[in-house]
Amino acid sequence: MAIIVDLDKCTACGLCVEACPFGVLRLEGERLIIGDGCNLCGACVEVCEFGALALPATAAPEPRPEVPPDGIWVFAEQRHGRLAPVALELLGEARRLAEILRVPVSAVLFGHQIHDLATELTAAGADKVYVVDHPRLAEFLEEPYAQALIELARRCQPEIILAGATYPGRAFIPRVAAALDTGLTADCTAFDLDLEKRLLLQTRPAFGGNIMATIVTPRSFPQMATVRPRVMKRLAPQPERNGQVVPVQVAALDEPGKSRFLQTVAEITETVPLGEAEVIVAGGRGLQDGKHFSLLEELAELLGGAIGATRGAVDAGWISYPHQIGQTGKTVAPKLYMACGISGAAQHLVGIQSSDFIVAINSDPQAPIFQIADVGLVGDLFEIIPALIQEIKASR
Ligand SMILES: Cc1cc2nc3c(=O)[nH]c(=O)nc-3n(C[C@H](O)[C@H](O)[C@H](O)COP(=O)(O)OP(=O)(O)OC[C@H]3O[C@@H](n4cnc5c(N)ncnc54)[C@H](O)[C@@H]3O)c2cc1C
Known part of the structure; x- marks a missing residue:
């Protein structure tokens, strides 16, 4: 046909x-x-x-094809011509899944005058990059972004769509899922596959982080999930990888929209570069008072690191919310994470599990943090941290 x-x-x-x-x-x-x-x-x-x-009369696409033809899609979020790191991380994970499913990986890139980013996406694992270049996509707005992804997905029928659980992802991906009449699992921390049924097994914390739930959407396609930044690992870039760049026109974008972009207003807030920090020294309720964060600051400064905190410490008013790490805070992936006076509640661990090396200091040998720590120091942090500081200073 x-x-x-x-x-x-x-x-x-x-x-x-x-x-x-x-x-x-x-x-x-x-x-x-x-x-x-x-x-x-x-x-x-x-x-x-x-x-x-x-189209030939009988060629109308099935609303729920058994095996849709267009593999795994990753929404390649970008802002002002810079790709969001989560897009590259998701391409790494999509590649892993695609090898098992034997399907291609496509990146879906929206924006205006952003074609240059396509090579970065193919180097990160995309076989194909759909580029929708339109002035209405220059700045993120839920309505046109949703229109573009809905139209593209209806046309090409991907099997799986992955997107970052970032502000834009959280804002427009649910609209897309609703319009496509399919399910969406937000904030996934791991994926697996049921190969027989070709289902994506989507794992995420549930019930306040006390259990890890694996969610499937067995009767609807595409299967859609969002993942927070720094949960998945990106692949080492392969600049020599070839990929197909497919410019796509989306008719709906030529219609005037209901919303329009006015301006960006810089948020006035304390910014903590936790997301990029290679070393994080984090404190919990074991610090016993906000003023004791100064001890962690001294250690962090020596190590060139940033300060993190548990929700316990933030709720106690010892440190501001931008420092909070965990399920309701930031997700981090430093090379070194030092957990000081932190018990290791599931809601905290979910934000640090991608750290390369975890050192825990806790007076309770039974504290759950020791189960994931690479090095555990059982003792009083008020003795251990000053000794560490002294040792580091002496070694320099
Ligand atoms: C829906 C929901 C979302 C949540 N989101 C988050 C989140 O994003 N991030 C987060 O962190 N939490 C979150 N929580 C809270 C989480 O469940 C824990 O309550 C919190 O992480 C505990 O913080 P903590 O480890 O500082 O305190 P505690 O659990 O009280 O642990 C303090 C630790 O310090 C140790 N200690 C005490 N004195 C010393 C000392 N002198 N030297 C060494 N060790 C000492 C103790 O042995 C203890 O293990 C959430 C909870 C819910 C229900």
């Missing part, structure tokens, strides 16, 4: 060739050739201004 071409109406204008997300259309002289790999998505039919193309 193939696209029906009315040769009398076709002017060989080439619009359909540009619009084909799979690059299977080409012009040979005045003749339109439909190559192998056409999945009858209808993108060419939509853009043809002369009514020369039509």
Whole structure:
């Protein structure tokens, strides 16, 4: 079954060739050739201004295909021409899943004048990059971003869509899932696959972080999930990797939207670069008083690190919320995480599990933090930390 071409109406204008997300259309002289790999998505039919193309009568896509044809998609979030690190992390995870499912990985890049980012995405693991370049996508707005992803997903039918649980991801991905009439699991921390049923097993903390729940959406496609930054590991970039860049037009974007971008107002708040810190010295209720954070600050300064905290310490008013790490705070992945007077509640651990090396200082040998620590120091932090500080100073 193939696209029906009315040769009398076709002017060989080439619009359909540009619009084909799979690059299977080409012009040979005045003749339109439909190559192998056409999945009858209808993108060419939509853009043809002369009514020369039509889908065969029975080719309307099934609303819930058993195995949708377009593999795993990663929403490649970017802002002002810089990719969000979570996009690269998700491509790493998508690659792992794709090897098992034997499907391609595509990055979906929205913005204006952002084509340059496509090579970064292919180097990070994308086989294909769908680029929707439109002035309405220059700044993040829920409505046009949702319109673009909904239209693209309906057209190409990916099996899985992954996005960052960032501000934009949290804002527009639920709209997309609702419009596609499918499920969405937010804030996943791990993925696995049920190969027999081709289901994505989506694990996330539930019931206040006390259990890890594995969620499946067995009756709807695509399977959609969001993941917080720094939970998944990105692959080492492979600049020599080749990928296909597919510019896509989304008709809905040419309609005037209900919302429009006015301006960005810088948030006036304390900023703690926890997300980028290679060393984090974090304190909990074991510090016994806010003033004792000065001890951690001295250690952090010597190690070139940032200060983190548990919700216990934040709730006690000892330190401000931007320092909070965990389920309701930030997710971090430093090379060294020092947990000082922190018990290791599940809600805290979920934010530090991607750390490379964890040192825990706690007076209680039964504290759960020791179960995930690489090095555990059982003792009084008010003795151990000053001794550490002294040792570091002496060694320099
Ligand atoms: C929905 C929900 C979301 C949550 N989100 C978060 C979150 O994002 N982040 C977060 O951190 N928590 C979160 N929590 C709270 C979490 O459950 C814990 O209550 C919190 O992490 C405990 O903080 P803590 O380790 O500082 O305090 P505690 O659990 O009281 O632990 C203090 C530790 O200090 C040790 N200690 C005491 N004195 C000393 C000393 N002198 N020297 C050495 N060790 C000492 C003790 O042995 C103890 O292990 C959340 C809870 C819920 C219900």
